Amino acid sequence: MARFEVIGRKPPFDELKASIMYNHWLWPEPFVKRVAVHDIDGDGSDEVVLAGGMNTFAVDGAGKMLWAYQEDPSSHGSRPSLHELVFADVNNDGRDEVVGGASDMWYHGAMIAIGPSGEKIKQYRSDGWVSGVTAALCHDFTGDGTRSLAYGTRMGGVFFYPDPADMRSRWYRRFADRVDVLDVLDGGDGDGILVVAGGDTGWVTALDRQGDRVWAAYVGMHIRAMASSTRRDRLTVACEGGEVLELDGQGAIVRSATLEGSPSLLLSPPGDEGVVVGTREGRIFRLE
Ligand SMILES: [Ca+2]
Numbered sequence: 678m679a680r681f682e683v684i685g686r687k688p689p690f691d692e693l694k695a696s697i698m699y700n701h702w703l704w705p706e707p708f709v710k711r712v713a714v715h716d717i718d719g720d721g722s723d724e725v726v727l728a729g730g731m732n733t734f735a736v737d738g739a740g741k742m743l744w745a746y747q748e749d750p751s752s753h754g755s756r757p758s759l760h761e762l763v764f765a766d767v768n769n770d771g772r773d774e775v776v777g778g779a780s781d782m783w784y785h786g787a788m789i790a791i792g793p794s795g796e797k798i799k800q801y802r803s804d805g806w807v808s809g810v811t812a813a814l815c816h817d818f819t820g821d822g823t824r825s826l827a828y829g830t831r832m833g834g835v836f837f838y839p840d841p842a843d844m845r846s847r848w849y850r851r852f853a854d855r856v857d858v859l860d861v862l863d864g865g866d867g868d869g870i871l872v873v874a875g876g877d878t879g880w881v882t883a884l885d886r887q888g889d890r891v892w893a894a895y896v897g898m899h900i901r902a903m904a905s906s907t908r909r910d911r912l913t914v915a916c917e918g919g920e921v922l923e924l925d926g927q928g929a930i931v932r933s934a935t936l937e938g939s940p941s942l943l944l945s946p947p948g949d950e951g952v953v954v955g956t957r958e959g960r961i962f963r964l965e
């Protein structure tokens with residue numbers, strides 16, 4: 678098996694902080710768990726959506742709050758903010774809505790779609806109590822312009838809506854372990870296949886758009902981060918013990934590297950065949 682070449686063991690994270698510019702505005706929220714940027718009102722410029730402690734906020738580019746969304750606690754007894762944030766057109770009006778799910782374990786693993794005034798438009802299904810949404814993505818799997826919605830839960834469920842505007846289009850698969858990461862590979866015919874991993878069982882599983890299994894690869898380690906390449910023909914996974922593996926489009930492991938530390942982030946920069954791995958210890962590695 679080929680080995681990755683590990684480049685750039687330096688600089689440590691503290692040196693990188695020095696290059697971060699001062700903020701133009703500051704949003705006073707004590708617990709920010711996720712920040713995402715997308716045009717959610719269709720005016721051509723992006724808004725900022727952030728998941729706080731109990732609220733999900735939309736803020737414009739000047740820092741002005743557009744809306745705050747708080748889950749109704751009556752249906753499930755808690756007020757979680759929506760940490761897993763994606764953007765999909767849930768009502769076929771040509772404009773993307775915020776779709777988010779909370780990972781709090783006392784919460785049902787549902788996804789909530791929020792309209793342009795902060796109102797709840799619809800709720801996608803959960804797989805039960807003490808679940809919670811742990812990963813979500815939106816992607817055009819067939820190239821027809823419709824971005825499908827996929828999300829995974831603490832209970833090991835994967836929900837998939839080929840058309841998020843059509844609730845009846847859903848399929849659901851249950852895995853033996855929690856879902857931590859989702860990504861998309863090219864299935865070879867131009868259509869995307871959904872790749873699912875997570876938990877302690879150490880498997881990577883690829884499903885087609887109908888939910889049928891295309892392949893499953895045993896990695897044997899807890900996968901903490903995953904990213905497909907720009908052309909979606911390769912998949913890189915980073916595991917708890919520092920092992921980084923590259924899989925081809927059929928799930929065969931083709932390259933590997935062992936890093937010092939516990940990987941927590943993995944990026945595949947656009948147009949770049951390499952990957953960047955961040956560790957919990959504050960180091961950044963570039964593999965190519
Ligand atoms: Ca906008």
Ligand SMILES: [Ca+2]
Nearest residue numbers: 766767770772
């Ligand atoms: Ca819409």
